[in-house]
Amino acid sequence: MKPFVSLALALLVVASAPVWAAQDPLPSWNDTAPRKALVAFVERVTKAGSPDFVAAPERIAVFDNDGTLWAEQPVYVQILFVVDRIKALATAHPEWKSKEPFASLLKGDMAEVAASGEAGVAALMAATHSGMTTEEFTRIVTDWLATAKHPTTGKRFTDMVYQPMLEVLAYFRANGFKTFIVSGGGVEFMRPWTERVYGIPPEQVVGTTGGLKFELRAGTPVLLKTPALILNDDKDGKPIGIQRHIGRRPIAAFGNSDGDHQMLQWTMAGGGARFALIVHHDDATREWAYDRTSHVGKLDKAWDEAVAKGWTVVSMKDDWKTIFPK
Amino acid sequence: MKPFVSLALALLVVASAPVWAAQDPLPSWNDTAPRKALVAFVERVTKAGSPDFVAAPERIAVFDNDGTLWAEQPVYVQILFVVDRIKALATAHPEWKSKEPFASLLKGDMAEVAASGEAGVAALMAATHSGMTTEEFTRIVTDWLATAKHPTTGKRFTDMVYQPMLEVLAYFRANGFKTFIVSGGGVEFMRPWTERVYGIPPEQVVGTTGGLKFELRAGTPVLLKTPALILNDDKDGKPIGIQRHIGRRPIAAFGNSDGDHQMLQWTMAGGGARFALIVHHDDATREWAYDRTSHVGKLDKAWDEAVAKGWTVVSMKDDWKTIFPK
Numbered sequence: 173m174k175p176f177v178s179l180a181l182a183l184l185v186v187a188s189a190p191v192w193a194a195q196d197p198l199p200s201w202n203d204t205a206p207r208k209a210l211v212a213f214v215e216r217v218t219k220a221g222s223p224d225f226v227a228a229p230e231r232i233a234v235f236d237n238d239g240t241l242w243a244e245q246p247v248y249v250q251i252l253f254v255v256d257r258i259k260a261l262a263t264a265h266p267e268w269k270s271k272e273p274f275a276s277l278l279k280g281d282m283a284e285v286a287a288s289g290e291a292g293v294a295a296l297m298a299a300t301h302s303g304m305t306t307e308e309f310t311r312i313v314t315d316w317l318a319t320a321k322h323p324t325t326g327k328r329f330t331d332m333v334y335q336p337m338l339e340v341l342a343y344f345r346a347n348g349f350k351t352f353i354v355s356g357g358g359v360e361f362m363r364p365w366t367e368r369v370y371g372i373p374p375e376q377v378v379g380t381t382g383g384l385k386f387e388l389r390a391g392t393p394v395l396l397k398t399p400a401l402i403l404n405d406d407k408d409g410k411p412i413g414i415q416r417h418i419g420r421r422p423i424a425a426f427g428n429s430d431g432d433h434q435m436l437q438w439t440m441a442g443g444g445a446r447f448a449l450i451v452h453h454d455d456a457t458r459e460w461a462y463d464r465t466s467h468v469g470k471l472d473k474a475w476d477e478a479v480a481k482g483w484t485v486v487s488m489k490d491d492w493k494t495i496f497p498k
Numbered sequence: 499m500k501p502f503v504s505l506a507l508a509l510l511v512v513a514s515a516p517v518w519a520a521q522d523p524l525p526s527w528n529d530t531a532p533r534k535a536l537v538a539f540v541e542r543v544t545k546a547g548s549p550d551f552v553a554a555p556e557r558i559a560v561f562d563n564d565g566t567l568w569a570e571q572p573v574y575v576q577i578l579f580v581v582d583r584i585k586a587l588a589t590a591h592p593e594w595k596s597k598e599p600f601a602s603l604l605k606g607d608m609a610e611v612a613a614s615g616e617a618g619v620a621a622l623m624a625a626t627h628s629g630m631t632t633e634e635f636t637r638i639v640t641d642w643l644a645t646a647k648h649p650t651t652g653k654r655f656t657d658m659v660y661q662p663m664l665e666v667l668a669y670f671r672a673n674g675f676k677t678f679i680v681s682g683g684g685v686e687f688m689r690p691w692t693e694r695v696y697g698i699p700p701e702q703v704v705g706t707t708g709g710l711k712f713e714l715r716a717g718t719p720v721l722l723k724t725p726a727l728i729l730n731d732d733k734d735g736k737p738i739g740i741q742r743h744i745g746r747r748p749i750a751a752f753g754n755s756d757g758d759h760q761m762l763q764w765t766m767a768g769g770g771a772r773f774a775l776i777v778h779h780d781d782a783t784r785e786w787a788y789d790r791t792s793h794v795g796k797l798d799k800a801w802d803e804a805v806a807k808g809w810t811v812v813s814m815k816d817d818w819k820t821i822f823p824k
Contacts, residue, residue, distance in 0.1 A: 229699055306741055350701070363745045373555055374745030375676070376701075384741055386734035386760055393763045395741050402728065402742070408712035415632055415710055415721050416728070417743060419689045419700030434712055437719045 197343040200336040200494045209484045213447040218347050224445035228348040232422040237355035239428040239469040243332040245460040250361050257300040298399035305394045310364045330369050336492045352376045356406035378413040380405045410435035433474035448483040455489040523669040526662040526820045535810045539773040544673050550771035554674040558748040563681035565754040565795040569658040571786040576687050583626040624725035631720045636690045656695050662818045678702045682732035704739040706731045736761035759800035774809040781815040
C-alpha cells in the first residue's frame with residue numbers, strides 16, 4: 173500500500189473511532205457530582221456555537237498548589253526545606269547557636285521557633301532564600317527535592333501530588349486551557365520542578381515573590397535574591413498576583429483553603445461560564461482530614477461561600493478513587 | 499473521489515512542494531547581514547540533532563516595545579496618553595489650574611512640566627494611572643487608542659508598528675518560540691492591544707507595574723490601581739522583570755536603546771546558542787534618526803557592546819524594505 177493511502181486509512185479509522193475519542197480523561201474520579209460538574213463546564217465552554225463558548229486564549233485556569241495539587245500536612249513542604257537548609261548551613265554560621273530563632277530551630281524546639289513570630293520567620297526566610305543567585309537557588313531546591321523525604325510517609329514530596337488533579341490539569345490543557353499555578357508558596361521554590369511534575373512551565377507559575385538585584389560579576393550578569401517581599405501571593409494577594417502576571421481574569425479556579433478565597437471570588441465574578449472548585453481534605457485514612465480549625469490549609473469562610481453559591485466541593489474520601497500516583 | 503483519498507493527495511502535494519515550504523517569512527527584510535543572522539539562528543536552534551538544538555519550551559524570545567516594535571518619537575506614546583488624559587480630566591479637577599505640574603501641562607508648557615522632575619511625573623502618573631479599577635483602565639486605554647493620532651504622522655499609534663518586526667514575531671512563533679514583550683512601558687497600558695496587534699497575549703507582556711488593591715464593592719470584587727511602583731521595567735529592571743514573570747532566561751532578545759542593555763546582557767550570558775538584536779534608528783526619511791544623544795531611546799553603551807561582541811545591529815535604512823504596515 174502506498175504510504176499516503178495508508179495514512180488516509182489511518183485518519184479514517186481515527187475519525188470513526190468513538191471508543192478512542194471517549195477514553196476517560198478522569199479515571200481517578202468517581203462518577204459523582206464534582207466529576208460531572210468538571211466535564212459539564214469544559215463541554216460548555218469548548219463547544220463551538222454554544223452560548224457559553226469561550227475562545228481558547230481566554231481559557232485560563234488557575235490552581236493553588238499546597239493542599240490543591242500536592243499535600244501540605246503536617247506543615248508546608250517549603251517549611252521543611254527551610255528547616256533542612258538551616259541545619260545544612262549551621263556549620264558555616266556558628267553564631268546561630270546563640271541567636272533566635274536559629275538556636276531553637278537547631279535544637280528542634282519548633283514551638284519556640286513559632287513563638288518568634290513574623291520577625292523570626294522573616295529571619296529564617298532571609299537566611300535560606302536570599303544572598304544567592306537565582307541559578308544557585310534553583311540548584312539548591314532541585315538537590316533537596318531529589319533526596320528529602322516526607323516526615324510521616326517517607327515519600328518524595330513530588331510523589332505526594334494528587335493523581336486526580338494531575339488528570340484535571342491534563343484534561344483542561346487537552347481542551348485548550350492554559351493552566352497556571354497561583355500559590356502562596358515561593359515562586360522560585362516551585363519553578364524548578366512544576367514543568368516536570370505538573371506540565372506547568374515556569375512562566376505559568378505565580379507565587380510569593382522575593383526581591384532581585386542585577387549585578388555584573390567580572391562582566392557576567394547575575395540576579396541575586398534579596399530578602400525584600402514583592403508579592404505575598406496569599407488571600408487578596410492571589411487576585412493581585414493573577415492580574416500582575418496573567419493580566420486577564422481566569423474562568424476556572426481550584427483551591428482548598430481560605431487562602432484561595434479571594435482568587436475564587438475574583439474568578440467567579442467575571443462574565444460568562446465560570447468554574448470554582450474546592451478540595452476538601454476529609455480522608456484521614458488515605459491522606460489527612462482537616463478544615464475549619466486547621467493550622468495549615470484552614471478552610472472556613474471559602475467553604476461557606478462555596479456551599480452558599482453552589483461552587484464545586486470535592487470530598488477526597490468520596491470523590492477520588494486514588495489520591496497519589498501509583 | 500472519496501474524501502480521504504483527496505486528503506491524501508493534498509498531503510502528498512504539500513509534502514512535495516518546495517515552493518510552498520520556502521515562502522519567505524521575512525519579506526520586508528533586505529537580504530543583508532541581520533536577516534541572514536536571524537535565519538541562521540532560528541535554523542541552528544530548531545534543527546533536530548544540531549549541537550545547538552533548543553527544546554521548544556526553552557525557546558523564549560523577549561522584545562522591547564517602544565522603539566523596537568513601535569515608534570517612540572517624538573515622545574513615548576504613553577506620555578501622549580498622559581497629556582490627553584490630564585486634559586480630559588481637567589474639568590473635574592478645577593484645582594489643577596493652580597497646581598503644578600498640572601497647570602503647566604494644561605497651558606501646553608511642556609518645558610515647565612519637564613522641570614517638575616520625578617515628583618511631577620509621579621503626580622501626573624498617579625492622576626492618570628491610579629484610582630480606577632483595572633477594567634476601567636483597560637477601557638480608557640482602548641478608547642484612547644481607537645481615536646488618538648500621532649502628532650506628526652496623523653496615524654493611529656497601532657499603525658506605527660514595524661512591519662519587519664511583526665514578521666520576526668510571526669517567524670519566531672512559527673518556529674516554536676514563545677514571544678514576550680519586556681518593556682519600560684506600563685504593563686496595563688500595553689495588554690489591552692498587544693494580542694490584536696502583535697499576537698502577544700496579556701500573560702506574555704512584562705512591563706512597568708503599579709500597585710493593586712483588592713476590594714469587595716457591594717460583594718463584587720474589584721482590583722483598584724494604586725500609585726505604588728512595583729517594578730520599573732527598564733535597564734536592570736528588565737532582567738528582574740524577566741525572572742519574576744518568565745522564570746527562565748530567554749535565548750533571544752530584541753531592543754533598541756540603553757534601556758535594553760541589561761536585558762541583552764542577561765540573555766547573551768546563558769549557555770548554548772544565543773541571539774541579540776538592536777534596532778538602530780538611522781532613517782530620518784521614513785522614520786527618525788537618533789542614537790547616542792537622543793532624549794528618547796538613547797542608544798550608546800548597548801551599541802558599543804553590540805559592536806564589540808558581534809550582536810546584530812539593524813540599520814532601518816539599509817536592512818528594512820518597509821517600516822510600517824501598508
